[in-house]
Amino acid sequence: MVPTPITVRVPAKVNLHLSVGDARPDGYHELVTVFQALSLTDDVTVVAADEPTIEVKGEGADEVPTGPENLAWKAVRLLAEHCGRDPENPGVRISINKGIPVAGGMAGGSADAAATLQAVNQLWRLELGRDELSELAGKIGSDVPFSLQGGTALGTGRGERLVPVLARHTYHWVIALDREGLSTPGVYGELDRLRADNGNGRIGEVEPLLEALASGDPRQLALLLGNDLQSAAVSLRPGLRRTLRAGVQAGALAGIVSGSGPTCAFLCTDSDEAVRVAAELSGAGVCRTVRVAHGPVPGAKVVSEEPAHRPTPPQVHA
Protein backbone atom coordinates (compact mmCIF):
# COMPACT_ATOMS: atom_id res chain seq x y z
CA MET A 1 0.00 0.00 0.00
CA VAL A 2 1.30 3.52 -0.85
CA PRO A 3 1.64 5.51 2.42
CA THR A 4 -0.63 8.56 2.66
CA PRO A 5 1.18 11.90 3.10
CA ILE A 6 -0.21 14.42 5.59
CA THR A 7 0.21 18.14 4.98
CA VAL A 8 -0.13 20.80 7.66
CA ARG A 9 -0.25 24.53 6.84
CA VAL A 10 1.14 26.84 9.53
CA PRO A 11 1.27 30.65 9.84
CA ALA A 12 3.99 33.23 10.49
CA LYS A 13 3.61 35.59 13.45
CA VAL A 14 4.16 39.22 14.30
CA ASN A 15 4.48 40.51 17.88
CA LEU A 16 2.08 43.45 18.30
CA HIS A 17 3.56 44.08 21.75
CA LEU A 18 6.89 42.65 22.90
CA SER A 19 7.98 43.71 26.35
CA VAL A 20 11.30 42.15 27.36
CA GLY A 21 12.31 41.81 31.01
CA ASP A 22 15.81 41.17 32.32
CA ALA A 23 17.80 38.06 31.41
CA ARG A 24 16.97 35.09 33.69
CA PRO A 25 19.58 32.72 35.15
CA ASP A 26 18.72 30.20 32.37
CA GLY A 27 19.62 32.81 29.71
CA TYR A 28 16.04 33.46 28.60
CA HIS A 29 14.24 36.78 29.08
CA GLU A 30 10.87 37.08 30.79
CA LEU A 31 8.36 38.35 28.20
CA VAL A 32 4.94 39.92 27.99
CA THR A 33 3.99 39.66 24.34
CA VAL A 34 0.95 39.70 22.09
CA PHE A 35 1.33 37.44 19.08
CA GLN A 36 -0.79 37.62 15.96
CA ALA A 37 -0.72 34.85 13.33
CA LEU A 38 -0.44 36.15 9.76
CA SER A 39 -1.40 34.74 6.36
CA LEU A 40 2.20 34.03 5.29
CA THR A 41 2.48 30.26 5.64
CA ASP A 42 4.72 27.21 5.37
CA ASP A 43 3.42 23.77 4.33
CA VAL A 44 4.93 20.74 6.02
CA THR A 45 4.24 17.27 4.57
CA VAL A 46 5.14 14.06 6.43
CA VAL A 47 4.97 10.53 5.10
CA ALA A 48 6.06 7.14 6.44
CA ALA A 49 9.38 6.10 4.86
CA ASP A 50 12.16 3.59 5.64
CA GLU A 51 14.85 6.24 5.16
CA PRO A 52 14.24 9.39 7.27
CA THR A 53 15.00 12.51 5.18
CA ILE A 54 14.12 16.16 5.11
CA GLU A 55 13.78 18.37 2.05
CA VAL A 56 13.20 22.12 2.04
CA LYS A 57 11.80 24.09 -0.90
CA GLY A 58 10.60 27.65 -1.39
CA GLU A 59 11.91 31.03 -0.41
CA GLY A 60 15.17 30.99 1.59
CA ALA A 61 15.35 27.16 1.43
CA ASP A 62 19.14 27.27 0.93
CA GLU A 63 19.59 28.81 4.39
CA VAL A 64 17.61 26.13 6.21
CA PRO A 65 19.51 23.18 7.72
CA THR A 66 18.35 19.73 6.57
CA GLY A 67 20.05 17.82 9.41
CA PRO A 68 19.23 17.35 13.11
CA GLU A 69 19.32 21.14 13.72
CA ASN A 70 16.15 21.59 11.68
CA LEU A 71 13.38 22.30 14.19
CA ALA A 72 11.06 19.93 12.32
CA TRP A 73 13.49 17.07 13.09
CA LYS A 74 13.58 18.10 16.72
CA ALA A 75 9.79 17.82 16.74
CA VAL A 76 9.83 14.28 15.28
CA ARG A 77 12.49 13.08 17.70
CA LEU A 78 10.67 14.57 20.69
CA LEU A 79 7.38 12.99 19.66
CA ALA A 80 9.11 9.63 19.06
CA GLU A 81 10.64 9.72 22.56
CA HIS A 82 7.28 10.76 24.03
CA CYS A 83 5.45 7.78 22.56
CA GLY A 84 8.21 5.17 22.96
CA ARG A 85 9.46 5.00 19.35
CA ASP A 86 13.10 5.03 18.32
CA PRO A 87 14.05 8.73 17.89
CA GLU A 88 17.10 7.71 15.82
CA ASN A 89 14.94 5.93 13.31
CA PRO A 90 11.48 7.49 13.33
CA GLY A 91 10.58 6.29 9.80
CA VAL A 92 9.32 9.69 8.61
CA ARG A 93 10.15 11.73 5.52
CA ILE A 94 9.54 15.48 5.89
CA SER A 95 9.09 18.00 3.13
CA ILE A 96 8.89 21.73 3.95
CA ASN A 97 7.63 24.34 1.51
CA LYS A 98 8.73 27.73 2.89
CA GLY A 99 6.57 30.83 2.48
CA ILE A 100 7.72 32.37 5.79
CA PRO A 101 10.98 34.35 5.57
CA VAL A 102 13.94 32.53 7.13
CA ALA A 103 15.55 34.17 10.20
CA GLY A 104 13.15 37.09 9.75
CA GLY A 105 11.59 37.36 13.22
CA MET A 106 8.40 35.68 11.98
CA ALA A 107 8.93 32.30 13.67
CA GLY A 108 9.38 30.25 10.49
CA GLY A 109 11.41 27.47 12.14
CA SER A 110 8.98 27.36 15.07
CA ALA A 111 6.11 27.13 12.61
CA ASP A 112 7.67 24.08 10.95
CA ALA A 113 8.17 22.41 14.32
CA ALA A 114 4.53 23.05 15.26
CA ALA A 115 3.31 21.76 11.89
CA THR A 116 5.44 18.63 12.24
CA LEU A 117 4.06 17.90 15.73
CA GLN A 118 0.54 18.19 14.36
CA ALA A 119 1.23 16.12 11.22
CA VAL A 120 3.12 13.29 12.95
CA ASN A 121 0.47 13.17 15.71
CA GLN A 122 -1.97 12.28 12.91
CA LEU A 123 0.46 10.05 10.95
CA TRP A 124 1.13 7.86 14.00
CA ARG A 125 -2.51 8.15 15.19
CA LEU A 126 -1.29 9.30 18.62
CA GLU A 127 -4.38 11.40 19.31
CA LEU A 128 -2.47 13.77 21.61
CA GLY A 129 -4.66 16.73 22.58
CA ARG A 130 -3.84 20.44 22.19
CA ASP A 131 -2.48 20.77 25.74
CA GLU A 132 -0.11 17.81 25.42
CA LEU A 133 1.13 19.01 22.01
CA SER A 134 1.58 22.52 23.38
CA GLU A 135 3.66 21.17 26.29
CA LEU A 136 5.94 19.36 23.82
CA ALA A 137 6.02 22.45 21.60
CA GLY A 138 7.38 24.59 24.46
CA LYS A 139 10.32 22.18 24.84
CA ILE A 140 11.36 22.83 21.22
CA GLY A 141 11.26 26.64 21.36
CA SER A 142 9.49 29.55 23.02
CA ASP A 143 7.45 30.48 19.93
CA VAL A 144 6.38 26.94 18.97
CA PRO A 145 3.21 26.77 21.16
CA PHE A 146 1.90 29.94 19.50
CA SER A 147 2.50 28.52 16.01
CA LEU A 148 0.25 25.61 17.01
CA GLN A 149 -2.43 27.84 18.48
CA GLY A 150 -2.53 30.78 16.03
CA GLY A 151 -5.07 33.60 16.24
CA THR A 152 -4.09 36.41 18.61
CA ALA A 153 -2.67 35.47 22.01
CA LEU A 154 -0.98 36.93 25.07
CA GLY A 155 2.31 35.15 25.79
CA THR A 156 4.18 35.21 29.11
CA GLY A 157 7.12 33.33 30.63
CA ARG A 158 9.57 32.75 27.75
CA GLY A 159 6.61 33.43 25.45
CA GLU A 160 5.38 29.82 25.71
CA ARG A 161 2.53 30.38 28.20
CA LEU A 162 -0.48 31.48 26.17
CA VAL A 163 -3.94 32.92 26.68
CA PRO A 164 -6.13 33.66 23.65
CA VAL A 165 -6.94 37.35 23.12
CA LEU A 166 -10.15 38.76 21.71
CA ALA A 167 -9.36 40.52 18.40
CA ARG A 168 -12.45 41.92 16.73
CA HIS A 169 -11.17 42.71 13.29
CA THR A 170 -9.06 41.46 10.43
CA TYR A 171 -5.93 43.58 10.34
CA HIS A 172 -4.09 44.28 7.08
CA TRP A 173 -0.31 44.28 7.02
CA VAL A 174 2.50 45.06 4.63
CA ILE A 175 5.57 42.95 5.32
CA ALA A 176 9.01 44.19 4.22
CA LEU A 177 11.62 41.42 4.01
CA ASP A 178 15.28 42.28 4.41
CA ARG A 179 18.14 40.87 2.37
CA GLU A 180 19.68 38.89 5.25
CA GLY A 181 18.34 37.47 8.53
CA LEU A 182 19.26 38.39 12.13
CA SER A 183 20.08 35.89 14.87
CA THR A 184 17.48 35.84 17.68
CA PRO A 185 20.02 35.32 20.54
CA GLY A 186 22.19 38.02 18.91
CA VAL A 187 19.34 40.55 19.09
CA TYR A 188 18.47 39.68 22.72
CA GLY A 189 22.19 40.04 23.53
CA GLU A 190 22.34 43.44 21.84
CA LEU A 191 19.34 44.60 23.92
CA ASP A 192 21.14 43.54 27.13
CA ARG A 193 24.22 45.43 25.95
CA LEU A 194 22.23 48.60 25.12
CA ARG A 195 20.44 48.41 28.48
CA ALA A 196 23.72 48.01 30.36
CA ASP A 197 25.19 50.98 28.46
CA ASN A 198 22.35 53.48 28.60
CA GLY A 199 19.31 51.99 30.35
CA ASN A 200 17.51 51.82 26.97
CA GLY A 201 13.77 52.69 27.31
CA ARG A 202 11.05 50.07 27.74
CA ILE A 203 7.61 49.95 26.14
CA GLY A 204 4.61 50.44 28.44
CA GLU A 205 1.95 48.06 29.79
CA VAL A 206 0.05 45.71 27.51
CA GLU A 207 -3.51 46.51 28.69
CA PRO A 208 -4.20 49.48 26.34
CA LEU A 209 -3.20 47.33 23.36
CA LEU A 210 -5.56 44.54 24.50
CA GLU A 211 -8.36 47.13 24.70
CA ALA A 212 -7.56 48.39 21.20
CA LEU A 213 -7.71 44.81 19.86
CA ALA A 214 -11.09 44.30 21.52
CA SER A 215 -12.39 47.53 19.95
CA GLY A 216 -11.19 46.46 16.49
CA ASP A 217 -9.98 49.91 15.42
CA PRO A 218 -6.69 49.64 13.47
CA ARG A 219 -5.95 53.35 14.05
CA GLN A 220 -6.07 52.87 17.81
CA LEU A 221 -4.01 49.70 17.57
CA ALA A 222 -1.40 51.44 15.42
CA LEU A 223 -0.67 53.95 18.22
CA LEU A 224 0.06 51.14 20.66
CA LEU A 225 2.30 48.75 18.70
CA GLY A 226 5.60 48.36 20.57
CA ASN A 227 8.66 46.13 20.57
CA ASP A 228 11.55 46.31 23.05
CA LEU A 229 13.75 44.37 20.61
CA GLN A 230 13.31 47.01 17.90
CA SER A 231 16.13 49.29 19.12
CA ALA A 232 18.48 46.28 19.30
CA ALA A 233 17.55 45.11 15.79
CA VAL A 234 18.03 48.66 14.46
CA SER A 235 21.36 48.93 16.28
CA LEU A 236 22.57 45.76 14.50
CA ARG A 237 20.94 46.71 11.17
CA PRO A 238 20.78 50.54 11.00
CA GLY A 239 19.17 50.45 7.53
CA LEU A 240 15.92 49.32 9.19
CA ARG A 241 15.36 52.92 10.31
CA ARG A 242 14.98 53.90 6.67
CA THR A 243 12.63 50.97 5.98
CA LEU A 244 10.40 51.89 8.93
CA ARG A 245 10.26 55.52 7.79
CA ALA A 246 9.52 54.57 4.18
CA GLY A 247 6.51 52.42 5.15
CA VAL A 248 4.91 55.23 7.14
CA GLN A 249 5.68 57.74 4.36
CA ALA A 250 3.96 55.35 1.94
CA GLY A 251 0.76 55.64 4.04
CA ALA A 252 0.91 52.86 6.65
CA LEU A 253 -0.64 53.72 10.03
CA ALA A 254 2.49 52.48 11.83
CA GLY A 255 5.50 50.26 11.32
CA ILE A 256 7.29 47.91 13.67
CA VAL A 257 10.19 45.46 13.57
CA SER A 258 8.70 41.96 13.75
CA GLY A 259 10.07 40.17 16.84
CA SER A 260 13.86 40.02 16.61
CA GLY A 261 13.73 41.29 13.01
CA PRO A 262 14.87 42.23 10.50
CA THR A 263 11.42 41.91 8.87
CA CYS A 264 9.32 45.06 9.29
CA ALA A 265 5.52 44.90 9.54
CA PHE A 266 3.29 47.87 8.63
CA LEU A 267 -0.30 48.12 9.80
CA CYS A 268 -2.70 49.59 7.19
CA THR A 269 -6.30 50.79 7.38
CA ASP A 270 -7.70 48.14 4.99
CA SER A 271 -6.72 45.64 2.30
CA ASP A 272 -6.79 48.14 -0.61
CA GLU A 273 -4.56 50.49 1.32
CA ALA A 274 -2.17 47.62 2.12
CA VAL A 275 -1.80 46.82 -1.60
CA ARG A 276 -1.17 50.51 -2.34
CA VAL A 277 1.40 50.87 0.46
CA ALA A 278 3.12 47.64 -0.67
CA ALA A 279 3.49 48.91 -4.21
CA GLU A 280 4.90 52.24 -3.06
CA LEU A 281 7.25 50.64 -0.54
CA SER A 282 8.57 48.18 -3.12
CA GLY A 283 9.53 51.15 -5.30
CA ALA A 284 11.46 52.81 -2.46
CA GLY A 285 14.36 50.33 -2.68
CA VAL A 286 14.61 49.86 1.10
CA CYS A 287 14.07 46.09 1.25
CA ARG A 288 14.33 42.85 -0.74
CA THR A 289 10.66 41.96 -1.16
CA VAL A 290 7.32 43.30 0.00
CA ARG A 291 4.27 41.15 0.78
CA VAL A 292 0.76 41.83 1.94
CA ALA A 293 -0.76 39.70 4.69
CA HIS A 294 -3.71 39.70 7.06
CA GLY A 295 -4.31 38.43 10.55
CA PRO A 296 -5.38 36.85 12.74
CA VAL A 297 -5.43 33.45 11.00
CA PRO A 298 -5.65 29.97 12.59
CA GLY A 299 -2.63 28.01 13.83
CA ALA A 300 -1.16 24.80 12.39
CA LYS A 301 -3.85 22.76 10.71
CA VAL A 302 -4.12 19.75 8.43
CA VAL A 303 -5.02 20.69 4.85
CA SER A 304 -6.48 18.08 2.58
CA GLU A 305 -5.14 19.50 -0.68
CA GLU A 306 -1.72 18.55 -2.03
CA PRO A 307 1.02 21.08 -1.10
CA ALA A 308 1.69 21.75 -4.81
CA HIS A 309 -1.74 23.42 -4.97
CA ARG A 310 -1.06 26.02 -2.29
CA PRO A 311 -1.98 29.55 -3.40
CA THR A 312 0.94 31.81 -4.27
CA PRO A 313 1.06 34.59 -1.63
CA PRO A 314 0.62 38.09 -3.04
CA GLN A 315 4.04 39.69 -3.30
CA VAL A 316 5.70 42.67 -4.86
CA HIS A 317 9.38 42.46 -5.77
CA ALA A 318 11.43 45.49 -4.83
Ligand SMILES: C[C@@](CO)(OP(=O)(O)O)[C@H](O)COP(=O)(O)OP(=O)(O)OC[C@H]1O[C@@H](n2ccc(N)nc2=O)[C@H](O)[C@@H]1O
Ligand atom coordinates in the same frame (compact mmCIF):
# COMPACT_ATOMS: atom_id res chain seq x y z
C1 LIG B 1 12.05 37.06 19.56
C2 LIG B 1 10.88 36.12 19.45
C3 LIG B 1 9.60 36.93 19.74
O1 LIG B 1 8.45 36.15 19.56
O2 LIG B 1 10.72 35.51 18.19
P1 LIG B 1 11.50 35.73 16.77
O3 LIG B 1 11.38 37.17 16.46
O4 LIG B 1 12.91 35.27 16.96
O5 LIG B 1 10.77 34.89 15.76
C4 LIG B 1 11.00 34.96 20.46
O6 LIG B 1 11.18 35.43 21.78
C5 LIG B 1 12.09 33.98 20.13
O7 LIG B 1 11.57 32.73 20.32
P2 LIG B 1 12.29 31.40 19.69
O8 LIG B 1 12.85 31.72 18.35
O9 LIG B 1 11.32 30.28 19.82
O10 LIG B 1 13.48 31.27 20.67
P3 LIG B 1 14.09 30.00 21.46
O11 LIG B 1 14.49 28.98 20.45
O12 LIG B 1 13.21 29.61 22.59
O13 LIG B 1 15.42 30.68 22.05
C6 LIG B 1 16.48 31.09 21.22
C7 LIG B 1 17.32 32.07 22.00
O14 LIG B 1 16.65 33.35 22.06
C8 LIG B 1 16.84 33.96 23.31
N1 LIG B 1 15.54 34.11 24.00
C9 LIG B 1 14.42 33.53 23.51
C10 LIG B 1 13.19 33.70 24.14
C11 LIG B 1 13.18 34.46 25.33
N2 LIG B 1 12.04 34.65 26.02
N3 LIG B 1 14.31 35.03 25.82
C12 LIG B 1 15.50 34.87 25.16
O15 LIG B 1 16.51 35.41 25.58
C13 LIG B 1 17.78 33.05 24.09
O16 LIG B 1 19.10 33.51 23.81
C14 LIG B 1 17.57 31.69 23.44
O17 LIG B 1 18.68 30.83 23.57
Ligand SMILES: Nc1ncnc2c1ncn2[C@@H]1O[C@H](COP(=O)(O)OP(=O)(O)O)[C@@H](O)[C@H]1O
Ligand atom coordinates in the same frame (compact mmCIF):
# COMPACT_ATOMS: atom_id res chain seq x y z
N1 LIG C 1 12.50 24.56 9.61
C1 LIG C 1 13.25 25.66 9.69
N2 LIG C 1 12.95 26.75 8.96
C2 LIG C 1 13.72 27.87 9.05
N3 LIG C 1 14.82 27.97 9.80
C3 LIG C 1 15.17 26.91 10.55
C4 LIG C 1 14.40 25.72 10.53
N4 LIG C 1 14.96 24.87 11.38
C5 LIG C 1 16.03 25.48 11.91
N5 LIG C 1 16.18 26.71 11.42
C6 LIG C 1 17.26 27.67 11.80
O1 LIG C 1 16.66 28.66 12.64
C7 LIG C 1 17.16 29.96 12.33
C8 LIG C 1 16.06 30.99 12.62
O2 LIG C 1 15.06 30.84 11.66
P1 LIG C 1 13.54 31.33 11.79
O3 LIG C 1 12.80 30.48 12.76
O4 LIG C 1 13.03 31.37 10.39
O5 LIG C 1 13.71 32.81 12.29
P2 LIG C 1 13.28 33.65 13.55
O6 LIG C 1 13.80 32.93 14.78
O7 LIG C 1 13.95 34.97 13.32
O8 LIG C 1 11.81 33.77 13.52
C9 LIG C 1 17.56 29.88 10.84
O9 LIG C 1 18.66 30.70 10.59
C10 LIG C 1 17.88 28.41 10.62
O10 LIG C 1 19.27 28.18 10.70
